[in-house]
Amino acid sequence: MNQLLKNAIWLLIALLGASAVGGIALNRGENINALWFIAAALCIYAIGYRFYATWIAATVLSVDETRATPAERLDNGRDFVPTNKWIVFGHHFAAIAGPGPLVGPTLAAQFGYLPGTLWILFGAVLGGCVQDMVTLFLSTRRNAKSLGQMARDELGPLGGTAALIATLAIMIILIAVLGLVVVNAMKHSPWATFTVSATIPIAMFVGVYMRYFRPGQVLEASALGVVLLLLSVAGGRFIDEHEILRLLFDHEGLTLAWWIMAYGFAAAILPVWLLLAPRDYLSTYMKLGTITLLAVAIILLQPVVKMPAITQFIDGTGPIFGGKLFPFVFITIACGAISGFHALIASGTTPKLLSNERDICMIGYGGMLLESFVAIMAMIAATVLDPGVFFAINSSVGVVGADTADAVAKISSWGYPVTVAQMQNLAHQMGEATLFARTGGAPSLAVGMASIFGSAFGESLLALWYHFAIMFEAIFILTTLDAGTRVGRFMLQDMLGNIWPKMGETSWLPSVVFTSALVVSGWGYFLYIGVIDPNGGVNILWPLFGIANQMLAAIALCVATGILIKSGKLKHAWVTGLPLVWLVIITTTAAWQKIASDDIRIGFFSAANELTDKLAAGVLPPAKAAIAPQLIFNLHLDAWLTVFFVSLLWLIVFDMLRVCARYLSGKSVLPLTESAHSPSRLVEDWVRD
Amino acid sequence: MSGRLKVFWQMLRRLSGDDAYEQYLKYYTRHHQTDAGHDCHPPLSKADFFRQWQDEKWNGIKRCC
Numbered sequence: 001m002n003q004l005l006k007n008a009i010w011l012l013i014a015l016l017g018a019s020a021v022g023g024i025a026l027n028r029g030e031n032i033n034a035l036w037f038i039a040a041a042l043c044i045y046a047i048g049y050r051f052y053a054t055w056i057a058a059t060v061l062s063v064d065e066t067r068a069t070p071a072e073r074l075d076n077g078r079d080f081v082p083t084n085k086w087i088v089f090g091h092h093f094a095a096i097a098g099p100g101p102l103v104g105p106t107l108a109a110q111f112g113y114l115p116g117t118l119w120i121l122f123g124a125v126l127g128g129c130v131q132d133m134v135t136l137f138l139s140t141r142r143n144a145k146s147l148g149q150m151a152r153d154e155l156g157p158l159g160g161t162a163a164l165i166a167t168l169a170i171m172i173i174l175i176a177v178l179g180l181v182v183v184n185a186m187k188h189s190p191w192a193t194f195t196v197s198a199t200i201p202i203a204m205f206v207g208v209y210m211r212y213f214r215p216g217q218v219l220e221a222s223a224l225g226v227v228l229l230l231l232s233v234a235g236g237r238f239i240d241e242h243e244i245l246r247l248l249f250d251h252e253g254l255t256l257a258w259w260i261m262a263y264g265f266a267a268a269i270l271p272v273w274l275l276l277a278p279r280d281y282l283s284t285y286m287k288l289g290t291i292t293l294l295a296v297a298i299i300l301l302q303p304v305v306k307m308p309a310i311t312q313f314i315d316g317t318g319p320i321f322g323g324k325l326f327p328f329v330f331i332t333i334a335c336g337a338i339s340g341f342h343a344l345i346a347s348g349t350t351p352k353l354l355s356n357e358r359d360i361c362m363i364g365y366g367g368m369l370l371e372s373f374v375a376i377m378a379m380i381a382a383t384v385l386d387p388g389v390f391f392a393i394n395s396s397v398g399v400v401g402a403d404t405a406d407a408v409a410k411i412s413s414w415g416y417p418v419t420v421a422q423m424q425n426l427a428h429q430m431g432e433a434t435l436f437a438r439t440g441g442a443p444s445l446a447v448g449m450a451s452i453f454g455s456a457f458g459e460s461l462l463a464l465w466y467h468f469a470i471m472f473e474a475i476f477i478l479t480t481l482d483a484g485t486r487v488g489r490f491m492l493q494d495m496l497g498n499i500w501p502k503m504g505e506t507s508w509l510p511s512v513v514f515t516s517a518l519v520v521s522g523w524g525y526f527l528y529i530g531v532i533d534p535n536g537g538v539n540i541l542w543p544l545f546g547i548a549n550q551m552l553a554a555i556a557l558c559v560a561t562g563i564l565i566k567s568g569k570l571k572h573a574w575v576t577g578l579p580l581v582w583l584v585i586i587t588t589t590a591a592w593q594k595i596a597s598d599d600i601r602i603g604f605f606s607a608a609n610e611l612t613d614k615l616a617a618g619v620l621p622p623a624k625a626a627i628a629p630q631l632i633f634n635l636h637l638d639a640w641l642t643v644f645f646v647s648l649l650w651l652i653v654f655d656m657l658r659v660c661a662r663y664l665s666g667k668s669v670l671p672l673t674e675s676a677h678s679p680s681r682l683v684e685d686w687v688r689d
Numbered sequence: 690m691s692g693r694l695k696v697f698w699q700m701l702r703r704l705s706g707d708d709a710y711e712q713y714l715k716y717y718t719r720h721h722q723t724d725a726g727h728d729c730h731p732p733l734s735k736a737d738f739f740r741q742w743q744d745e746k747w748n749g750i751k752r753c754c
């Protein structure tokens with residue numbers, strides 16, 4: 001009876017899920033309620049978790065709950081600590097959830113809501129979650145080793161080096177594109193600039209409070225910090241309305257970019273307790289709080305999605321970024337569906353806390369499901385806007401023209417009517433001077449979130465909600481930016497330490513300053529070019545980031561597939577092998593198009609050639625002619641970077657295939673580095689202690 | 690109800706690291722009673738522990754995109 005009831009419930013979930021997916025997929029021409037997205041997502045997640053994830057855990061990985069985890073065996077009361085599974089889940093989710101799943105779906109909404117939504121759902125359930133879970137499992141069986149170490153130990157030095165270089169490269173591109181998103185959100189917006197700047201002294205105050213005034217009182221200090229952050233959002237309005245003060249915070253994009261570089265450099269060399277750690281606390285609370293609030297607001301308000309299911313831009317002519325639906329929707333939605341970066345978290349911090357292998361499913365697979373759900377909410381927030389408004393905010397000056405009347409005429413001619421008055425009214429409501437050409441995804445997401453929050457919790461506070469949303473995005477973008485710069489610095493010091501040991505000393509000041517400056521100039525260069533690029537920069541940087549991130553995911557899946565085959569699990573190697581094949585197909589296709597396409601909005605070389613010809617013919621306007629040489633150089637650089645990424649990817653794929661072929665033909669391969677089985681003695685007594 | 694609130698509060702403290710020092714003390718007493726053979730040093734003060742804990746926590750990749 002009980003079993004029958006269970007089966008009936010799962011059948012119902014499957015039916016509901018199928019009809020929700022069918023509903024959003026087949027809907028044409030009519031507006032559709034966002035609740036259908038939520039229903040489709042929850043049903044697919046439930047089925048994926050209940051049937052696929054548990055099957056992988058039991059059959060493919062054979063998780064063993066009697067086996068002691070590294071946290072238990074190496075317990076040192078510090079970084080290796082057996083921890084309650086919900087706590088580990090919280091840490092893991094807070095670590096993997098960044099700005100990626102918010103920005104990616106917003107940009108991909110130019111294809112309509114359907115392609116992005118389907119990839120977020122199925123990419124996560126079949127790819128991203130599997131990658132995170134398998135990596136977590138493999139690292140747990142190997143004393144919490146990092147992905148790079150596992151690649152080196154199991155595949156060989158080539159794999160290890162490739163993983164290291166890929167990580168550093170993706171970090172540089174990621175920071176540049178995120179910096180660009182923040183710059184575009186703050187450009188000529190005194191309110192946003194003030195609020196974002198205020199997060200820095202607030203974080204420092206919290207840091208000093210936790211370190212000296214009341215050591216270790218983390219919650220108390222963070223609560224104070226959150227209150228101050230909210231005050232800074234409200235205080236921004238005062239600044240914005242003050243005639244003199246607003247000039248202090250009203251800046252061009254380029255000025256802001258220089259400030260962000262200076263900030264990144266400072267954050268990388270200042271002690272962590274002063275800026276990095278307290279900012280991370282604050283951003284984690286804001287992130288978890290706001291995401292919960294957004295979920296509640298969407299469920300309460302049940303907004304209507306106004307974007308069509310599919311737009312004409314699947315043919316590659318989209319205003320936000322060039323390129324056809326295949327492969328660019330898969331590259332654009334990076335982190336919401338599958339993200340290589342997660343493999344770094346799943347093989348590092350998380351396995352050091354895991355108290356029992358049976359929780360791998362819930363933490364690895366479940367954590368990514370929640371991340372995917374965040375991406376679905378971002379997709380909803382982007383698509384509840386009038387499509388005309390969405391395109392007006394996200395289309396760069398280079399595409400629709402600098403004149404607002406021209407811009408609305410062009411956007412309306414695509415079939416998405418919008419008027420100047422409507423945009424002015426919206427900008428006024430949001431407390432901004434203009435919302436035209438605010439590329440990068442952050443402003444349109446903030447407008448979407450503000451309208452959802454506004455309708456659910458009070459329309460009169462739209463401007464506050466908008467700037468709250470901007471602050472929320474900026475604070476964890478800056479956290480990724482400064483944490484990433486610091487990690488990049490450590491990696492660089494580590495590499496240089498092989499050449500000159502003194503450089504490897506992480507506390508030797510000249511080395512610290514030199515490597516930090518090198519990392520900052522790396523991403524600072526791309527940020528600078530992105531800011532001066534009249535097409536908005538995001539259209540170039542985001543695909544580059546997507547390709548790099550998917551390449552890292554492919555490396556993680558290579559390591560996983562290689563280890564599965566070496567463990568004699570060839571029969572089940574498709575679990576990671578199929579997502580790997582798909583990723584290799586999409587990254588290679590995207591990279592090929594970015595290199596070889598004749599369309600100047602896609603191909604780097606063709607864009608460079610066109611610009612060179614125009615410059616030589618003297619037909620460029622003077623402002624553009626002045627920056628053209630830099631843009632041309634950058635296009636060449638981006639093209640070669642793409643060549644490099646895709647070569648690295650194929651190198652590691654062949655290396656993995658070589659190892660597998662040797663193993664399958666009975667030749668010697670590097671031995672498995674799984675640590676020996678030792679029985680667990682741990683009794684979970686968390687609630688009682 | 691108050692039991693649930695207590696569990697929630699406990700979770701929040703554990704998650705944020707608010708009770709890290711208490712956990713450390715517990716670990717310390719547990720491990721320093723069982724093997725009294727080695728040289729014992731007194732447990733770190735809260736301020737010292739927190740310093741080390743915070744610095745260690747930030748070695749490596751902690752945040753993602």
